[in-house]
Each structure stands twice: as C-alpha cells, then as structure tokens.
Amino acid sequence: MSVKEEQREVVVERLAAHLLETGLARTSLRQLAQAAGVSDRMLLYYFADKAEVLSAVMARVAGELAMRLAEAIPGDAPLKPAELVRRAAAFTTGPEMRRFMRLWVEVVAAAARDEAPFPAIVSEVMAGFRQWVDARLDLPPGADREGTAAAVIAVIDGLALVDICAEDDIAARMSAALGTLLST
Amino acid sequence: MSVKEEQREVVVERLAAHLLETGLARTSLRQLAQAAGVSDRMLLYYFADKAEVLSAVMARVAGELAMRLAEAIPGDAPLKPAELVRRAAAFTTGPEMRRFMRLWVEVVAAAARDEAPFPAIVSEVMAGFRQWVDARLDLPPGADREGTAAAVIAVIDGLALVDICAEDDIAARMSAALGTLLST
C-alpha cells in the first residue's frame, strides 16, 4: 500500500472519531485537516474533494455502527416488533451508541438540505438499517414487512432525536415509557 | 405601528413561508433578504442580527404549528398514549404538516451543533410539545407522565425523520404499520 493510501486510512480513522465527537459542527476542510493532524493541502491530496472526505469517513462510521448493531442483537432469533424495538432502543440510547445516533440525525438533516454527499450516504445507511431490521423481524405472513421495518426505525431514530434536546433523566425515562407503551 | 415594525411583520411572514418551503438550506442573510423581498441591509435594520431574524421567524412557525396541532386534536378528551400517537402521527405525516416536521428535524440538528439561536428555539418548541402531549394524555395515576410524553414525541419525530429519507409509499405504510405495532 502506498504512503498515500496508508495516510488516507489514518486520516479516515481519526476523522471518524472526530465526527463522532463533535458531529457536523466542525467540518470545514481546514477544521477537518486539523482534527486529522494533517494540512488541508494534504487532505485534498488524499481525497479528491471535501465530499469524498466525508463520504469515506461516513462509510467508516456507518460500518462500525452496523457492526455494533449486528453483535448487540444477533440475527439468529427473530423478535416480535415490539421486542425488537425495546432491545434496539435500549442499545442505541446507551452511552456508547448515543454519539452514533446523534451524528445520524445530523446527517439526515444535512441530506434534507441536499448537501452533498449526505443524500447518498443517507440512502445507503437507511438501506442498511432496513435490512438489519428486516432480518430480525418476526412477523406473521401477510404483514407489511417494509412498512413495519420503517416504523421500527422511526421509533429508534425518534428516541435519538429527542435525546438530543432533552435532559438526561427525561431521556432515560423515555425509553422505559416506550417499553410500556408498546405492551398495552 | 411604525413602518419599521410593519415591515418586520411582513418580513417574518414571508420568511416563515420560505423556511417551510426550503428548510434551513438557504438561510444566509442575503438569501433570506432575497426571499423576503428586501435588501440585506434592511434585514439588519429590522433585526439586530441574523440570530434575531431566525428567532423571530421560528417563533412564528412554531406558533402556527402549535395552533394547528391544537385544533387538529383538541385537548378536551384525553387519549390513551397509543391512540394519541396514532392520531398525531396521521396528522403530522399529512401533506400539509410534513413541511413543519421536516423543518423541525433540521432545527434540532442545528441545535445539536450549538448553532445560535437554535438551541433556545428547540428548548421552547420542545416544551410546547411536551405540554401539548401532557394535556392530551390519558394515563393511569402513578405512571410517568413526563417520560411517556417524551416517548410519544419521540415516535412522532421519528416518523418525520424517516419521512425525510424514504420514498413516499414507504412513508405511508410506515404510519399504518406503526398503528398495528402499537396495538399488539
């Protein structure tokens, strides 16, 4: 692997950490370069342009998110929707995964503005989510699997969104309340 | 009312429409001025700075959202959480209200980045949401009203978020699936 490719990897890794920490708030080329410990000139040597930087970094982040989701809730025993939501909610609102979900909300908002390269990223990540849910969903035949999967994702993402703007104790109680809400 | 105050009103009204149409994508001072049909110089004559512009406009938007929510689901007959979610979901995913919810998602994301004046706006709107839900929530005594209200809001907001990045037919089925999800 050439020096260039090695450095690219290093930069992607560091920037993934940076995005998970600070979200999309500091993502100008110069700010990214500083966070990656290189000059902005070199960033544009490793990557074609800013969109490619963000694409590569978000691919890495999405990959890690997918991996963690997969190992947190294995796909070998399908769950009824309510139970799947409960388990996924408990996981994604946990201290480790909140950063991922917060970033995800910001990315969706950026896609809503048509800001490159976020629309494409959102499509891919969303497809991954749907697939993840679908593989774990125990539904009676004839039920709308796609619709149900989207609903499950919506609930999980909604928790993340409210989590951004609620005090900590409310956020914790919200998850609990959701559990009872789903069983009545 | 002075000319200045009148113009302020006109501008706020036009910019509310603009934000509902285009979200936060075109919100530089010059772009806002153009959308409002005034010069950027005059925008800063009517308002102290950009943050004040956005605050005023968002206050207007939030007011209208609150009004529509109030009349769509009156507060005189409290509903069980699942039913409240179902009705609110049907309303907020409707063609008229989607714009509001999409903007709301963008505003929350902006607040996540600590972008003035959005954190303050989010606090206010969120408090309004909580109050709205609380006033319509039929819960047994002893239940966690605040937590449940937050959960209800999360589900509604989650639908809005997924709505941004899903095809239209999926979005429609998602609401339906959520209904069955809540009754099992």
Added chain:
DNA sequence: GACTCCTTGTAGCAATTGCTACATGGTATC
C-alpha cells in the same frame, strides 16, 4: 547524473459569510 514520479509545503484566489460605515432623501416637529 538526468529524468520522472511521489509527496509535501507556501501562497493565494474567487466566492460567500455576517456585519458596518457612511451618505442621503424624506417626514415630522418646533
């Protein structure tokens, strides 16, 4: 040693950003 390619630095440019300085025509008040 000449040539070429990979790597990296310095400098800068054109566009956009939020905001300001200054001037000027009105309108109202005395």
Added chain:
DNA sequence: GATACCATGTAGCAATTGCTACAAGGAGTC
C-alpha cells in the same frame, strides 16, 4: 425654515469557505 429622526441605498471589510497553482525535496530508474 432649521433640526432631528426615520428609512433606505451603496460600498465595503475582515473572516472563512473550497480549491488550485506552483515549487521543491526526495526516491527510484535508466
């Protein structure tokens, strides 16, 4: 009719944005 304030335009500034031009050190090849 002088004064003062309201309303509005022109021009621009300093900072930040994404990106580029150009040069130069170093490593390998002939």
